[in-house]
Amino acid sequence: MAIEFNLPEAIATQQSAALMVAEHMMRPVSRHFDEHEHDIPWDFINGLWPVMRANPMFGAGESKPKNGDSGDKPKRTPIGNMTMIHLIEALSWGDAGIYLAAPGGGLGAAAIAAAGTTEQKQRFLARFRESEKPVWGSMAMTESQAGSDTSAIRTTAVRAGDEWVLNGEKIYCTAGRLSLEESAGLVVVWATIDPKAGRAGMRAFVVEAGTPGMKVAKLEHKLGIRASDTAAIVFTDCRIPLSNVLGSTEVVTAEQAAQPGGPKGFQGAMKTFDATRPAVAASALGITRATLELLHAKLLEAGYELRSDVPYHDMSAVERDFLDLEAQHRAAWLLTQKAAWLMDMGEPNTVEASVCKVKAGEAATLITQKAVEMLGPLGYSRELLIEKWMRDAKINDIFEGTGQINRLIIARRILGFSSRELK
Amino acid sequence: MISFSPTEEQSLIVDTLKRYAKDRLRKVFRDADEDGELPADLLAKGWELGLVGASIPEAYGGFGELSAVTGALALEELGWGDLSTALALEAPATFALPILAAGTEEQKQEWLARFSDETYPNATAAMLEPTIRFNPRQLQTTATASGDGYVLNGVKAYVPLASSAEHVLVYANEAGKTQAFIVPVSASGVSVGEREKLMGVRALDLGRLSLENVTVGGEGKLGGAAGINFDVLYARSQVALAALAVGVARGAYEYALDYARNRQAFGEAIGQRQSIAFMLAEMLVEIDGTRLMTWEAAWKLDQGEDALRAALLAKRTADKTVLMVTDRAVQILGGHGYIREFPVELWLRNARGFATFDGLAIV
Numbered sequence: 030m031a032i033e034f035n036l037p038e039a040i041a042t043q044q045s046a047a048l049m050v051a052e053h054m055m056r057p058v059s060r061h062f063d064e065h066e067h068d069i070p071w072d073f074i075n076g077l078w079p080v081m082r083a084n085p086m087f088g089a090g091e092s093k094p095k096n097g098d099s100g101d102k103p104k105r106t107p108i109g110n111m112t113m114i115h116l117i118e119a120l121s122w123g124d125a126g127i128y129l130a131a132p133g134g135g136l137g138a139a140a141i142a143a144a145g146t147t148e149q150k151q152r153f154l155a156r157f158r159e160s161e162k163p164v165w166g167s168m169a170m171t172e173s174q175a176g177s178d179t180s181a182i183r184t185t186a187v188r189a190g191d192e193w194v195l196n197g198e199k200i201y202c203t204a205g206r207l208s209l210e211e212s213a214g215l216v217v218v219w220a221t222i223d224p225k226a227g228r229a230g231m232r233a234f235v236v237e238a239g240t241p242g243m244k245v246a247k248l249e250h251k252l253g254i255r256a257s258d259t260a261a262i263v264f265t266d267c268r269i270p271l272s273n274v275l276g277s278t279e280v281v282t283a284e285q286a287a288q289p290g291g292p293k294g295f296q297g298a299m300k301t302f303d304a305t306r307p308a309v310a311a312s313a314l315g316i317t318r319a320t321l322e323l324l325h326a327k328l329l330e331a332g333y334e335l336r337s338d339v340p341y342h343d344m345s346a347v348e349r350d351f352l353d354l355e356a357q358h359r360a361a362w363l364l365t366q367k368a369a370w371l372m373d374m375g376e377p378n379t380v381e382a383s384v385c386k387v388k389a390g391e392a393a394t395l396i397t398q399k400a401v402e403m404l405g406p407l408g409y410s411r412e413l414l415i416e417k418w419m420r421d422a423k424i425n426d427i428f429e430g431t432g433q434i435n436r437l438i439i440a441r442r443i444l445g446f447s448s449r450e451l452k
Numbered sequence: 453m454i455s456f457s458p459t460e461e462q463s464l465i466v467d468t469l470k471r472y473a474k475d476r477l478r479k480v481f482r483d484a485d486e487d488g489e490l491p492a493d494l495l496a497k498g499w500e501l502g503l504v505g506a507s508i509p510e511a512y513g514g515f516g517e518l519s520a521v522t523g524a525l526a527l528e529e530l531g532w533g534d535l536s537t538a539l540a541l542e543a544p545a546t547f548a549l550p551i552l553a554a555g556t557e558e559q560k561q562e563w564l565a566r567f568s569d570e571t572y573p574n575a576t577a578a579m580l581e582p583t584i585r586f587n588p589r590q591l592q593t594t595a596t597a598s599g600d601g602y603v604l605n606g607v608k609a610y611v612p613l614a615s616s617a618e619h620v621l622v623y624a625n626e627a628g629k630t631q632a633f634i635v636p637v638s639a640s641g642v643s644v645g646e647r648e649k650l651m652g653v654r655a656l657d658l659g660r661l662s663l664e665n666v667t668v669g670g671e672g673k674l675g676g677a678a679g680i681n682f683d684v685l686y687a688r689s690q691v692a693l694a695a696l697a698v699g700v701a702r703g704a705y706e707y708a709l710d711y712a713r714n715r716q717a718f719g720e721a722i723g724q725r726q727s728i729a730f731m732l733a734e735m736l737v738e739i740d741g742t743r744l745m746t747w748e749a750a751w752k753l754d755q756g757e758d759a760l761r762a763a764l765l766a767k768r769t770a771d772k773t774v775l776m777v778t779d780r781a782v783q784i785l786g787g788h789g790y791i792r793e794f795p796v797e798l799w800l801r802n803a804r805g806f807a808t809f810d811g812l813a814i815v
Binding site for chain 2: 032338352366367381384444446
């Protein structure tokens with residue numbers, strides 16, 4: 030090992046393919062799907078599906094062998110997460126909303142892959158490899174009174190014979206409609222099996238499309254990423270097989286779960302955030318790179334110089350602004366790569382995943398907002414995509430843990446305080 | 453391959469310097485700052501670690517190779533220990549490494565061997581000038597071709613260990629381009645002025661150097677008649693300073709983190725309040741990001757790639773990060789932060805210097 034920054038050939042090849050898709054299948058329809066919210070980008074979806082289903086890292090959920098677990102095969106350095114963030118970055122450079130509508134297992138499959146049994150992985154994940162038609166998986170966690178505070182979830186799962194009965198209402202489920210109404214997909218639903226137990230009673234349940242008692246009740250209208258549906262899902266006596274619960278059915282206290290080899294309930298699936306936070310950061314930085322590229326071109330067109338060989342105190346204000354934006358982007362992207370690399374190395378990356386998410390969420394927000402300002406009447410106009418990218422970027426400081434929640438996660442880890450000690 | 457783990461050899465160097473920084477620099481840095489000088493044997497001992505020799509290949513009497521990445525790793529640890537000492541140990545490097553990177557074969561043969569000796573060599577470099585419009589690419593110090601050599605005129609500022617230096621690598625403006633010249637302090641027309649009185653790095657001897665019609669032979673121009681690619685040397689300098697800044701920032705962050713964990717107020721540790729905890733989380737984010745930018749620029753230099761922009765971005769980011777982090781460390785310590793019995797005010801004073809420092813270190 031060494032400290033190196035050259036992109037492996039295998040990733041570079043896939044990245045340029047993704048950039049082709051981004052340039053030719055996403056950018057030309059970007060504005061249309063922003064202005065026609067809830068239209069579905071079928072051309073993009075159908076074009077991408079054969080690629081996605083052939084690619085296990087996009088949510089088909091095949092677990093990768095751990096380091097040194099590769100049998101007789103020559104040992105290769107795993108690059109799954111590094112590849113994934115580069116592809117997400119490239120697709121989001123095309124359009125972050127359309128990227129979120131890309132078919133595949135998404136967060137739902139990620140949770141199943143992280144916390145499911147072998148039987149569950151086979152039963153639920155095969156569709157993401159085998160289906161002829163595009164399929165989506167999604168995750169339903171948020172409720173109207175439970176956002177960052179997931180212990181406030183009220184959706185219940187009650188055991189009745191050999192079934193679970195779900196009741197409650199979920200909101201803000203990304204690709205909920207695509208998963209449940211437009212494909213034979215699934216949603217992973219968080220519910221409590223013991224409302225008095227807080228997080229210890231929280232479990233994830235797999236509900237397949239077409240299950241009676243589950244209904245997509247509403248599609249949200251959003252500030253940005255409008256090509257991606259954000260669904261409210263209502264469960265009314267929705268019955269699913271007992272075997273659809275992920276992980277143990279015991280009520281597991283936090284203390285029990287913290288034991289080495291102890292039962293994993295909520296904590297087990299929280300691990301998926303270690304992979305999804307760098308993914309969100311990568312998406313944010315795809316939008317950001319697109320913004321910086323267009324900003325750079327427009328500034329040069331307008332006659333500004335963007336020099337590297339003059340002292341900071343001799344640069345124009347525009348030159349300084351651009352330099353600082355570029356630096357923010359670079360720092361965020363390197364932090365994201367580091368978080369993904371640690372994951373590939375099989376190392377713990379909870380802190381680094383939150384670090385890159387904090388930096389990328391903030392950088393994307395700041396950079397896109399500043400770009401609108403710097404481009405004046407062009408920036409604010411809907412004729413360019415800059416204003417759209419500003420609206421798209423903002424979500425990245427909110428979903429998969431707000432900037433504040435991720436600061437809290439970092440702070441608890443570095444200070445060594447529990448969630449009770451540092452609220 | 454994108455990868456973030458140092459080689460075994462680099463880890464060994466880092467571990468050695470971590471120990472040196474903790475056991476030696478952290479023991480003396482406050483007194484040295486108050487006294488305005490480094491302990492007599494500190495540089496001699498530090499020099500024995502072979503920092504510069506490890507950058508020089510065997511062919512020139514050294515025992516390693518020039519690597520900006522390794523240099524960045526090393527300087528972070530020294531910066532963590534004490535910035536004044538780190539810059540004093542770097543002074544000979546600012547003379548030797550440009551010769552190694554950009555000198556002619558004759559210059560390398562003549563000068564480099566002494567930098568692997570056990571005795572600290574009294575050599576340094578002079579880049580900064582006493583003007584707020586300082587521009588390293590449009591220096592006010594001039595070098596004018598004359599016969600086979602050059603005549604140098606001008607005033608240099610912040611020259612490390614100026615009072616004891618025997619040889620100085622002087623950067624000067626020759627026909628609009630920045631070139632470097634090897635100048636013996638004993639040469640006619642060279643005078644060492646007063647020591648700079650500064651806000652920080654007070655243990656470090658930084659002085660003025662005046663050059664009045666100083667004659668340098670043709671062999672004294674770095675890189676010979678063709679001269680140097682200043683952009684590359686300047687990028688090496690920016691990376692070195694960025695790495696030192698990361699080290700200073702990390703030291704202040706770790707101190708503030710420990711303080712926040714233990715200091716009690718309102719019946720709990722102050723780190724249990726988000727206002728403090730979030731500051732610390734953000735400090736970590738900025739330090740880690742700055743470090744990676746520094747490594748990336750260093751790696752580009754080692755690859756022989758154009759590192760102009762990457763080094764500029766890393767240095768600018770480091771300037772901001774180290775100031776933000778050390779200021780917050782003072783803030784987290786509150787009243788204690790302002791008192792000289794605690795180290796953080798010293799680190800804040802040192803941190804503010806990075807935006808000014810130019811040419812004081814190199815990898």
